[in-house]
Amino acid sequence: MNHSVISLSGVQKSFETFRFGPFDLQIEPGVVAAFVGPNGSGKTTLFHMLMNVIEPDRGEIRIFGSEYGQNEVGIKRRIGYVADSTYIEEADSRIQEVASFHRHWFPSWSEAKWTELCDKFELNPKAKVKQLSKGMKRRLAFCLTLAQMPDLLILDEPSSGLDPYIWRFMMNEIQDFMKNGDKTVLIATHTIEEVRRLADYVAFMYNGKLLNYKEKDTLMDEWKALWIETPHAAELRLPGVVESEQGALTRLITRDVVATEQALRASGITALKRQGVELDEILHHMIADSKRGGEASGR
Numbered sequence: 450m451n452h453s454v455i456s457l458s459g460v461q462k463s464f465e466t467f468r469f470g471p472f473d474l475q476i477e478p479g480v481v482a483a484f485v486g487p488n489g490s491g492k493t494t495l496f497h498m499l500m501n502v503i504e505p506d507r508g509e510i511r512i513f514g515s516e517y518g519q520n521e522v523g524i525k526r527r528i529g530y531v532a533d534s535t536y537i538e539e540a541d542s543r544i545q546e547v548a549s550f551h552r553h554w555f556p557s558w559s560e561a562k563w564t565e566l567c568d569k570f571e572l573n574p575k576a577k578v579k580q581l582s583k584g585m586k587r588r589l590a591f592c593l594t595l596a597q598m599p600d601l602l603i604l605d606e607p608s609s610g611l612d613p614y615i616w617r618f619m620m621n622e623i624q625d626f627m628k629n630g631d632k633t634v635l636i637a638t639h640t641i642e643e644v645r646r647l648a649d650y651v652a653f654m655y656n657g658k659l660l661n662y663k664e665k666d667t668l669m670d671e672w673k674a675l676w677i678e679t680p681h682a683a684e685l686r687l688p689g690v691v692e693s694e695q696g697a698l699t700r701l702i703t704r705d706v707v708a709t710e711q712a713l714r715a716s717g718i719t720a721l722k723r724q725g726v727e728l729d730e731i732l733h734h735m736i737a738d739s740k741r742g743g744e745a746s747g748r
């Protein structure tokens with residue numbers, strides 16, 4: 450039996466100048482999965498397919514164990530989706546009218562949560578949506594989504610345009626949402642701090658491909674920077690090393706610190722210093738490796 454909240458197998462989508470996939474991924478319930486990757490790597494395309502905004506050319510997508518063809522309304526009522534584009538309201542609606550629509554459409558809508566969020570995110574229900582600033586529209590989209598009380602949150606760069614004060618509230622709300630352990634969040638972000646604070650798993654994407662999907666803590670344990678005195682470290686052909694930088698000391702970046710340190714010990718070399726590697730640097734090396742057609746992504 451498949452317990453994944455999200456399951457993609459062999460998913461492919463081709464546009465004129467972009468090919469997504471083949472993409473395979475299973476996401477278990479109760480986790481925050483952060484999707485990171487440069488512009489145009491396919492994060493929004495993936496989320497559009499998860500929301501059935503676009504259909505894949507090939508492959509299978511299951512959400513809560515079902516395909517959209519079986520139960521589209523049932524699936525969508527359990528998902529809170531903040532799209533990448535700013536919330537656009539062409540009509541002359543006020544916030545409270547938009548909320549009424551959501552209340553009607555989502556049976557799990559919580560009026561108490563909505564009131565609490567409007568207060569916290571300083572949204573005036575009487576304000577006209579089209580007159581809101583970009584950041585205020587973003588706040589609205591997020592609050593409407595959370596008040597739906599969904600089981601799965603799909604957030605496409607939700608903090609884009611938010612001020613740092615409200616950003617903190619958003620982080621707290623997402624952490625709060627995860628508190629009971631049965632909810633799931635997918636978040637696409639360019640903000641490493643969001644990954645650091647929220648993510649249990651990190652999905653690295655590049656050029657329509659999933660380079661790596663791994664538990665964040667495992668990733669941070671495996672990737673390290675090591676400093677050694679030995680010059681010309683490349684000649685040692687150390688396992689796991691993806692970069693070596695020559696200075697007063699040699700700085701090695703490894704994706705497999707255990708294997709690298711073992712090989713260093715075998716060569717009688719001691720690492721003088723060991724440090725964590727930032728997620729953006731890991732992504733940089735994964736992309737470089739993917740361009741070389743290599744295996745640094747370590748899937």
Ligand SMILES: Nc1ncnc2c1ncn2[C@@H]1O[C@H](COP(=O)(O)OP(=O)(O)OP(=O)(O)O)[C@@H](O)[C@H]1O
Pocket residue numbers: 464465466467486487488489490491492493494495533
């Ligand atoms: N409807 C479409 N028609 C043609 N090309 C498309 C369409 N939708 C997306 N693309 C292309 O797919 C590629 C991936 O875009 P996508 O928006 O998924 O990337 P992203 O990772 O979300 O980028 P960003 O970080 O900039 O938001 C881009 O090259 C884009 O031009």
